[in-house]
Amino acid sequence: MLSFLSKYSDFGLLVGRLGLGVMYVLHGWPKLAGGAPMWIRLGHAMTNLGISFFPLAWGLLASLSECFGGVLLILGLLFRPACSFIAFTMFVAFMSVLHATHHFEEYSRPLEMLFIFVLLAFVGPGKYSIDGS
Numbered sequence: 001m002l003s004f005l006s007k008y009s010d011f012g013l014l015v016g017r018l019g020l021g022v023m024y025v026l027h028g029w030p031k032l033a034g035g036a037p038m039w040i041r042l043g044h045a046m047t048n049l050g051i052s053f054f055p056l057a058w059g060l061l062a063s064l065s066e067c068f069g070g071v072l073l074i075l076g077l078l079f080r081p082a083c084s085f086i087a088f089t090m091f092v093a094f095m096s097v098l099h100a101t102h103h104f105e106e107y108s109r110p111l112e113m114l115f116i117f118v119l120l121a122f123v124g125p126g127k128y129s130i131d132g133s
Contacts, residue, residue: 013126014076020116021073024086028066031059039063045096065089076129080121087117 043055072082093110
């Protein structure tokens with residue numbers, strides 16, 4: 001019925017990249033600007049995966065992956081690595097929320113975003129990107 005939209009898949013990828021990229025910059029910047037106390041708090045989420053060392057480094061990496069990963073999404077530059085880093089960050093967020101609560105409403109968003117970024121890593125950024133694939 002709406003098969004004509006397939007001609008515009010690259011435009012759809014551009015719109016999706018721009019929207020998700022802006023949202024992740026907006027989510028990541030406060031975490032990045034929060035400094036060491038914020039990074040340590042975020043990094044402790046890795047204990048849900050059995051990793052308890054260097055919480056500051058893990059938190060900084062999560063903040064960077066959201067903020068600068070969002071910028072890379074917008075540009076379509078290093079797209080697949082950025083999607084992979086954000087997907088891992090969403091996996092950790094999902095596991096963290098799942099361990100804290102078993103309410104679907106709480107853990108569904110990071111799980112949904114994990115699936116979206118895995119999908120995007122396979123699909124690529126489209127032709128309206130710096131990577132141009």
